[in-house]
Amino acid sequence: MSGWLKIVGLGPGSEAMVTPEVTAVLQEATDVVGYVPYVNRVAPRAGLVRHGSDNREEIRRAEQALQLALEGHRVVVVSSGDPGVFAMAAAVFEALEAGDAQWRALDIQVLPGISAMLAASASVGAPLGHDFCCINLSDNLKPWALIEKRLRLAAEADFAMAFYNPRSKARPVGFERTLEVLREACGPDRLIIFARAVSTPEESVLVTTLGEATPDMADMRTLVIVGSQQTRLIERSGSPLVYTPRSAD
Amino acid sequence: MSGWLKIVGLGPGSEAMVTPEVTAVLQEATDVVGYVPYVNRVAPRAGLVRHGSDNREEIRRAEQALQLALEGHRVVVVSSGDPGVFAMAAAVFEALEAGDAQWRALDIQVLPGISAMLAASASVGAPLGHDFCCINLSDNLKPWALIEKRLRLAAEADFAMAFYNPRSKARPVGFERTLEVLREACGPDRLIIFARAVSTPEESVLVTTLGEATPDMADMRTLVIVGSQQTRLIERSGSPLVYTPRSAD
The missing domain is CATH 3.40.1010.10 (Tetrapyrrole methylase, N-terminal domain)
Structure with missing residues (x-):
């Protein structure tokens, strides 16, 4: 055989x-x-x-x-x-x-x-509809300084961002720091999405801004997406839609 | 209804x-x-x-x-x-x-x-196995200067990179310029993968380096992946495997 x-x-x-x-x-x-x-x-x-x-x-x-x-x-x-x-x-x-x-x-x-990022994106619209990056926020296998460097460069490049492993019991501090770095680099009005356990019975999706986001909105089952400068929210009677347009200046 | x-x-x-x-x-x-x-x-x-x-x-x-x-x-x-x-x-x-x-x-x-990037990555191993970005190389809906800025920042962040729409008949020059920018930023030994029409009867996958890559290796059906500094090639009797390890310095 x-x-x-x-x-x-x-x-x-x-x-x-x-x-x-x-x-x-x-x-x-x-x-x-x-x-x-x-x-x-x-x-x-x-x-x-x-x-x-x-x-x-x-x-x-x-x-x-x-x-x-x-x-x-x-x-x-x-x-x-x-x-x-x-x-x-x-x-x-x-x-x-x-x-x-x-x-x-x-x-x-x-x-x-x-992948979790594609399912999370689909659950709210199309926030990864234009150039984006994908970062693992766990510092188990890389130094925190490298994560922070990548966050700052991603903001400078104006990528939308998808984050895996944002927060665990063993790493309670990193995601708090992530939010601080992003608020500084992107401002408080930038859209952020917490998509937890998408496509399972425990699914919950929260759309808010960096200014309103708190670390406890994420755990290890949460995929976090931060929009680019271009990312937009469409209000409607049900849950809002979030998307990043195909064009950029 | x-x-x-x-x-x-x-x-x-x-x-x-x-x-x-x-x-x-x-x-x-x-x-x-x-x-x-x-x-x-x-x-x-x-x-x-x-x-x-x-x-x-x-x-x-x-x-x-x-x-x-x-x-x-x-x-x-x-x-x-x-x-x-x-x-x-x-x-x-x-x-x-x-x-x-x-x-x-x-x-x-x-x-x-x-997505094409996930299928392309799977076809050679796991080149997107660590932090990466995804960029549309068409300048139909954004200025070329923004693409070039994102390429340089992505190289500085040491992301692996997945590129959509690398080259079309209407845009013959952009991908040549992309290769120049990346050779300058990442050096000639960096791994690059040309994955064309993955999972179809026309599938062809080429693994080479930025130094050896030429613009005609890509067309509109090609998904291009450029490794990070960490990305490795495993030689074996059949086609080689390419992967990016989970850890980074």
């Missing part, structure tokens, strides 16, 4: 956003590997072993997946959202580069998913 | 990347509106009118879709990739804001799709 490894994205939560190609490889898999809550999104069945592991165990998890594939298993590594955006694909390639030379000969494929 | 408007993404080309929720609304639609090649991706059937229009007619197309929904039609506006990334969602909201006040009361929803 010839093994393979597929690194796939399950999308933000709704089964209606899982692509058919991801559903198909999950049906062919002998092993599913990932962070426990994501592995639990794959229904158990005969012939499928589900290997759930903890957060921050990405490299060990990647090594396990590569080794299973080398032994002939059909292995799917699952991430939420898209596997290539702050998720398992980079971890698998880090492990591959540093590990067993035989792993390089494996049949490996990445299957994209609906 | 109560009309509605859904602005959806068909993904980069493969039917296996169209989400189930998009497939479902296409089955309920009375009208599909979009650029001719994208409308042609929706199979004809009784009860469905397909309204194809030309490139650069986005606002007129958006107005048509809004008006049809107001008249009680079930309207799907289709984009390739994701509708919120340099596609029809922003155009619809521009038309909505400027147009008939009754349009604001419509039932409007954006359904995300697999």
Whole structure:
């Protein structure tokens, strides 16, 4: 039997956003590997072993997946959202580069998913409708000074911005500082969107301004989007729409 | 009959990347509106009118879709990739804001799709695995000076970069200039990926360096990705893998 490894994205939560190609490889898999809550999104069945592991165990998890594939298993590594955006694909390639030379000969494929930033953007309109950047606000794997430098340059470039991992119990201070830096660079009237658990039963979306935003509006399930200078809000009877026009001066 | 408007993404080309929720609304639609090649991706059937229009007619197309929904039609506006990334969602909201006040009361929803940048990234590994930006290189709707400013600031921030609309017959010079700016800012050894028509039968993917890159490697069907300083290439017997590690100094 010839093994393979597929690194796939399950999308933000709704089964209606899982692509058919991801559903198909999950049906062919002998092993599913990932962070426990994501592995639990794959229904158990005969012939499928589900290997759930903890957060921050990405490299060990990647090594396990590569080794299973080398032994002939059909292995799917699952991430939420898209596997290539702050998720398992980079971890698998880090492990591959540093590990067993035989792993390089494996049949490996990445299957994209609906990323949290695209789902969050869609939930309010089109705030990422023009040039934008995407920053992981966790300083677990990079210095805070680099995050702050990128925030200031992104504001100077007038990008819309999507932020992953804004705030956790272990990092309560960084997002407060992020809001301070952005208020200074972009002013208090700039639009900010807190999109939590989009496409799940717990979805909640809040549109406000940097002047009104407080750190407790975000947690680890929140995708935060900050508009550019051009980003506009359309009032209507229901929830407002937010979009960034296609043109800029 | 109560009309509605859904602005959806068909993904980069493969039917296996169209989400189930998009497939479902296409089955309920009375009208599909979009650029001719994208409308042609929706199979004809009784009860469905397909309204194809030309490139650069986005606002007129958006107005048509809004008006049809107001008249009680079930309207799907289709984009390739994701509708919120340099596609029809922003155009619809521009038309909505400027147009008939009754349009604001419509039932409007954006359904995300697999964007070209996510599909391109997946095709080579995970080059967008860490902080990145996404820039439309067309200067049809913004001045070239703003594009160049964003390129320089993105290089200074050490973002990986994804570029849409790199080059067309009407704009042969901009991408040549883009490569010059990036060679100056990032050096000749920086990795660059030309991912053309990913997930279609015409797919071709080229991995090279800024020093070796030439403008004719891109056309309007090409998504270009430039790595950050951290982006790495893994050689192996087949095509190489490119990824950006999760950590940075």
